[in-house]
Amino acid sequence: xxxxxxxxxxxxxxxxxxxxxxxxxxxxxxxxxxxxxxxxxxxxxxxxxxxxxxxxxxxxxxxxxxxxxxxxxxxxxxxxxxxxxxxxxxxxxxxxxxxxxxxxxxxxxxxxxxxxxxxxxxxxxxxxxxxxxxxxxxxxxxxxxxxxxxxxxxxxxxxxxxxxxxxxxxxxxxxxxxxxxxxxxxxxxxxxxxxxxxxxxxxxxxxxxxxxxxxxx
Amino acid sequence: xxxxxxxxxxxxxxxxxxxxxxxxxxxxxxxxxxxxxxxxxxxxxxxxxxxxxxxxxxxxxxxxxxxxxxxxxxxxxxxxxxxxxxxxxxxxxxxxxxxxxxxxxxxxxxxxxxxxxxxxxxxxxxxxxxxxxxxxxxxxxxxxxxxxxxxxxxxxxxxxxxxxxxxxxxxxxxxxxxxxxxxxxxxxxxxxxxxxxxxxxxxxxxxxxxxxxxxxxxxxxxxxxxxxxxxxxxxxxxxxxxxxxxxxxxxxxxxxxxxxxxxxxxxxxxxxxxxxxxxxxxxxxxxxxxxxxxxxxxxxxxxxxxxxxxxxxxxxxxxxxxxxxxxxxxxxxxxxxxxxxxxxxxxxxxxxxxxxxxxxxxxxxxxxxxxxxxxxxxxxxxxxxxxxxxxxxxxxxxxxxxxxxxxxxxxxxxxxxxxxxxxxxxxxxxxxxxxxxxxxxxxxxxxxxxxxxxxxxxxxxxxxxxxxxxxxxxxx
Numbered sequence: 150x151x152x153x154x155x156x157x158x159x160x161x162x163x164x165x166x167x168x169x170x171x172x173x174x175x176x177x178x179x180x181x182x183x184x185x186x187x188x189x190x191x192x193x194x195x196x197x198x199x200x201x202x203x204x205x206x207x208x209x210x211x212x213x214x215x216x217x218x219x220x221x222x223x224x225x226x227x228x229x230x231x232x233x234x235x236x237x238x239x240x241x242x243x244x245x246x247x248x249x250x251x252x253x254x255x256x257x258x259x260x261x262x263x264x265x266x267x268x269x270x271x272x273x274x275x276x277x278x279x280x281x282x283x284x285x286x287x288x289x290x291x292x293x294x295x296x297x298x299x300x301x302x303x304x305x306x307x308x309x310x311x312x313x314x315x316x317x318x319x320x321x322x323x324x325x326x327x328x329x330x331x332x333x334x335x336x337x338x339x340x341x342x343x344x345x346x347x348x349x350x351x352x353x354x355x356x357x358x359x360x361x362x363x364x365x366x
Numbered sequence: 367x368x369x370x371x372x373x374x375x376x377x378x379x380x381x382x383x384x385x386x387x388x389x390x391x392x393x394x395x396x397x398x399x400x401x402x403x404x405x406x407x408x409x410x411x412x413x414x415x416x417x418x419x420x421x422x423x424x425x426x427x428x429x430x431x432x433x434x435x436x437x438x439x440x441x442x443x444x445x446x447x448x449x450x451x452x453x454x455x456x457x458x459x460x461x462x463x464x465x466x467x468x469x470x471x472x473x474x475x476x477x478x479x480x481x482x483x484x485x486x487x488x489x490x491x492x493x494x495x496x497x498x499x500x501x502x503x504x505x506x507x508x509x510x511x512x513x514x515x516x517x518x519x520x521x522x523x524x525x526x527x528x529x530x531x532x533x534x535x536x537x538x539x540x541x542x543x544x545x546x547x548x549x550x551x552x553x554x555x556x557x558x559x560x561x562x563x564x565x566x567x568x569x570x571x572x573x574x575x576x577x578x579x580x581x582x583x584x585x586x587x588x589x590x591x592x593x594x595x596x597x598x599x600x601x602x603x604x605x606x607x608x609x610x611x612x613x614x615x616x617x618x619x620x621x622x623x624x625x626x627x628x629x630x631x632x633x634x635x636x637x638x639x640x641x642x643x644x645x646x647x648x649x650x651x652x653x654x655x656x657x658x659x660x661x662x663x664x665x666x667x668x669x670x671x672x673x674x675x676x677x678x679x680x681x682x683x684x685x686x687x688x689x690x691x692x693x694x695x696x697x698x699x700x701x702x703x704x705x706x707x708x709x710x711x712x713x714x715x716x717x718x719x720x721x722x723x724x725x726x727x728x729x730x731x732x733x734x735x736x737x738x739x740x741x742x743x744x745x746x747x748x749x750x751x752x753x754x755x756x757x758x759x760x761x762x763x764x765x766x767x768x769x770x771x772x773x774x775x776x777x778x779x780x781x782x783x784x785x786x787x788x789x790x791x792x793x794x795x796x797x798x799x800x801x802x803x804x805x806x807x808x809x810x811x812x813x814x815x816x817x818x819x820x821x822x823x824x825x826x827x828x829x830x831x832x833x834x835x836x837x838x839x840x841x842x
Contacts, residue, residue, distance in 0.1 A: 166690055167565060167665050171805045176786045180431060180450040182405035182457050184518075200811040203450050232686075234566040237599065238805060239784075240501040241403065242517035263569055263601050264501060264515055271519035321533070322387040334519070335414070338527040341383055341391060345419075345529055348382040348393055358622035358630040359395045359494060360422070 151273035152331030156254045157300040158227030160291045163217060168231060169238035170265060174247040178203055187243055188250030192218055222295045230287055231258040235276075236265025245272045255301045257308075259284050270324045271334065275303060277318045303329060369640025371537045372604050373572040376512035376637070380495045382529055391529045395494040396511075397521070398480045399426035399467065401458040402786070403499030407522035408461040418465050419528040425489050425620075426462050426469040428455045429479045431786035434749050434776035438788075442473060451787065465525075478752020478778040481505040481719035485589065486752055488618025492607045492634040497524055502719045502802065504595040508588035509615070510607035510637040512572070515596065536570055538600070539645040541577035544653040549836035551729065552587030553721060553800070553819035555579065555651075556594040557659035561669040563649060568600030571647065574639060575605050579653035585614040586725035593720045594802050597666040606638040660706050660832055661804045661817040663694035668804070670706055672822070672834045678702035697806050698814050699794065707832050709816065713797035714739075714746035714773070714827040715809070716820055718783035721800035722751030724758050726820040730800075731764040733824035733838060739772035740830030747774040747789070749781040773827065785810045798826035 178190045180203055193201040196218050198211040212219050218226075229248070235258040236244060245268045248256070256269065256276040269276045279287075290310070291297045300309040303325060308316045327334065338345075353360050370378070382391040404426070411417070418424060431451040438445050443459070446452035455472060462469035470476040470483060477483070481502050484490040492510035497503060499521040506513035516530065524530055540559055560567075573595050580591065588605045595603025605611075612631045615621045622630045657671035668691075670676070676695065679702060682688035695702065700709065716722070716730050727750060739746050748768050750756040756778055759765055765775045782789040783801035785808070791797050793812025800823050804815040818826065825835040 165693070166686060169665075169803075169805045171784075171803070171808050175807055175811075176784050179402050179786065180448075180454050182409070182454055184406045184409075194807045194811060234569070234599070237565055238501065238596075238803060240499060240515035240517055242406075242499075242519060245517075260566060260569065262566070262599065264517060264596075268517035268519065271517060321389075323385065323389045323531070326387075334531060335416070335523050335526045338391065338523065338529055338531065341529075342527075344383050345391070345393070345527060349420075349528065352380075352393065356493070356630070356633065358626055359491065361620070361622060361626075 150271070150331045150333060153254070153273055153275055153303055153328040155300065155302045156227065157298055158254060159223065159225060160228040160230050160297050160299050161217060161223040161226035162230045162288050162291045164232065164288065166232040167234045167237055170236055170241050170244040171238055173236070173244040174241065175201065177201065179241060179243050184246055185250060187247035188252070191247040191251040192216070225252065227252050228255045228257065228299050228301065229253045230284065230291055231256060233258065233260050235261050237262035240264045242268045245269045245274055249274055257284065257287065270328060273328065273331065275301065275328060277308070279316065279318060283316060368644040369642040371639040371643040371645060372510065372574055372606055372637055373512065373537055374643070376493065376495065377534055379493070389531050389533055392495060392532045394497055394524050394528055394530055395423060396489060396496045397424045397524050398484050398496065398498035398503070399424055400430055400480045400500065401428040401454045402430045403518045404461065404521055405454065405457045406518045407525060408465065410522040411465070411525055416526045418467065418525045421466040423528060424467045424525070425484070426458060426467055427477050427480055427483050428458050428472050430780045430784065431455070432472055432779045433787055434779050434781045434789055436777060439473065439777045448788070475753040475757065478755065479719045479722060479780055481593065482722060482751030482755065485509060485585070486618070486754055488615055488621030491615065491621060492611055492637050497530060501596045502593050504601065504603045505589050505593040505719055507592040507595065507603040508585060508605050509611055510605065510634065512602055512604070514601035535572045536646040537644070538568060538571040538573045538647045538649070540573055540575050540649045540651070542575070542579035542651045542653050543577045544579060545582065546579055546653045546656060547836070549821065549839045550656050550658055551819040551821060552583050552590040554656050554659045556591045557661065557666065557669050557817060558651065558656045560594065560598045560666045561659070562651065563598055565597060565665050565667045566599040568595060568598040571600050572602045572604060573598065573600040575603060580605060581608065584725055585610060586723040589723065590720055594666070597802055607634045658819060658822050658835055660822065662698065662700060662706065663691070664697055664804055664806050665694070666802070666804060666817060668694055672706050672832055674706055676700050676702060676704040676706070709796060710742065710831050711798050711826055712742065712744045712795040713791055714743060714823050715782045715797055715799040715801065716747070716823050717749030717751070717781050718801035719751065720802045721820050722749060722755065724755050726800065727755070727759045727764050730820040730824035731767045733821050733835065734771040734773065734828060735767050737771055737828045739827045742830040743827055744795070745774065746772065746827040747776055747782070749776040750778050752778050782809050784808060791815070798823040798832065
């Protein structure tokens with residue numbers, strides 16, 4: 150996994166609550182058996198005016214110029230400012246893959262849906278929860294100031310605004326460690342392979358009914 | 367010291383290692399696999415040269431994007447018209463073969479929606495931890511299993527390690543006291559709950575559903591309730607084990623048999639929250655107050671009783687809520703204060719992991735029997751949850767009832783719930799759907815979804831608009 154330490158980037162506001170993962174990446178793109186290439190279809194149903202297809206030439210599709218992502222001032226944004234319950238709905242990891250592939254590295258919202266939140270960390274994306282008032286203030290500042298950039302410092306757990314003031318944020322210690330070092334979860338867990346085997350043996354002894362296989366029919 | 371909740375018990379019994387940083391390694395008994403969220407996980411294993419930790423803990427079946435028409439299904443894998451879908455389904459077959467994982471493939475009679483198949487096969491058992499790369503894995507909590515959806519990275523993690531890195535969630539109890547009125551179902555209970563606590567109300571919690579109305583539900587009804595725990599923001603829903611649970615499991619292929627079953631059942635009966643267990647939040651509803659529910663908006667919390675009306679954003683004092691309502695009404699093409707009963711429909715979808723089990727089909731068939739689908743309905747379809755549900759329904763003659771009434775009878779799969787296959791709701795069309803999500807575009811680009819129970823969907827099919835199914839049942 151790509152490590153995350155400090156990131157400075159343009160902020161983009163997505164002023165809408167309960168953005169679900171169907172909104173982030175519609176279902177037809179989930180037919181891919183790859184992990185990459187989803188960025189061009191991020192927010193597809195809002196970014197374009199027609200219905201997207203996995204094999205379409207996206208450069209020829211009609212653009213929805215009203216959608217925030219298409220506004221020139223937010224070109225190359227990498228910090229997404231969002232509202233409550235961002236990432237709700239389907240567990241599809243294609244949602245963080247699409248955000249990442251497009252170039253978003255940091256997401257800031259008052260709350261995230263659990264599965265999505267977890268999926269972000271597995272992909273080197275940092276989702277940050279800030280209180281509603283602070284997020285409201287950021288929305289105002291981003292919208293009022295073109296070229297509004299934020300610097301997110303994971304080791305220090307701070308966000309630095311263009312005026313130099315900082316906001317601190319919380320992050321789970323384990324997830325921070327993994328992000329900072331770009332660690333592979335599986336490798337880490339397998340360091341505990343003996344503990345897993347020991348657990349498994351006693352569990353099998355105690356509850357053999359979870360280890361059966363059905364008769365072939 | 368306070369007693370334990372059911373969630374506490376399931377957590378404690380699967381705790382491999384508690385780490386100092388607050389995370390824990392939790393052992394996973396069962397992983398269910400489907401074609402959409404697994405290819406990248408298998409590819410990850412392959413690239414790292416890893417093997418499944420315990421291949422027999424996994425069970426796979428394709429469901430999300432397989433066709434549901436008999437014509438397309440009867441031609442086998444090569445008959446899948448959409449080439450991208452065909453590759454994905456074939457990839458699942460190849461991966462299961464390569465990694466030694468049992469798969470109920472597309473035309474196996476036991477194939478179906480993964481959350482219907484697991485319990486039906488006895489692959490879902492009380493006291494298990496269960497994961498699947500699908501948010502509706504919460505369904506399996508109905509059997510007293512700790513079950514939740516995960517992303518593809520975690521699918522790979524569980525394949526490789528049989529564990530998941532977790533943080534313990536908080537405990538919520540939602541108690542539904544008393545008895546439901548006739549015509550009111552499990553779907554109405556869970557929609558009413560989501561209307562009450564909101565789509566983020568359960569975020570960070572495991573929700574246990576209890577109370578007389580929940581205990582009185584069949585297993586199918588309990589699965590409907592737990593299925594939509596995720597729509598209330600909770601990754602996992604739970605219902606305590608009782609005799610309904612134990613009887614449901616008996617004799618299923620993956621379940622223990624004979625003396626082993628009795629031993630297991632003795633243990634399963636302990637899987638209830640202790641009387642003095644502490645819940646961080648308790649929500650109480652009275653079953654008698656619940657009226658058949660219909661969603662009018664683009665989030666499951668945008669729900670009203672069938673006797674009610676679409677809200678007026680101008681009467682909403684919270685400005686962000688008012689703006690959400692406006693956005694939803696614009697998408698849905700609805701005017702404020704429209705009576706729910708006046709919402710006209712063009713499509714009806716009866717199916718999905720929420721409501722495609724035999725009891726759901728029986729409830730819908732009871733309503734349409736001897737009647738005809740209204741002329742303004744362009745397509746009404748019934749998609750059974752599995753090949754075995756389909757077989758059972760046909761043995762009971764339900765297929766004939768649906769076909770005679772003018773509904774289409776399809777092959778099992780996820781179908782129009784998420785519209786990854788050809789079953790898509792066209793733009794601007796209103797659909798009475800027994801599925802779980804009414805998000806923008808969920809059932810098809812521009813499609814307008816109204817979530818309801820199977821009986822309500824069936825009644826809507828007959829009338830062409832929403833009606834209170836309680837009135838229809840009275841006529842019968």
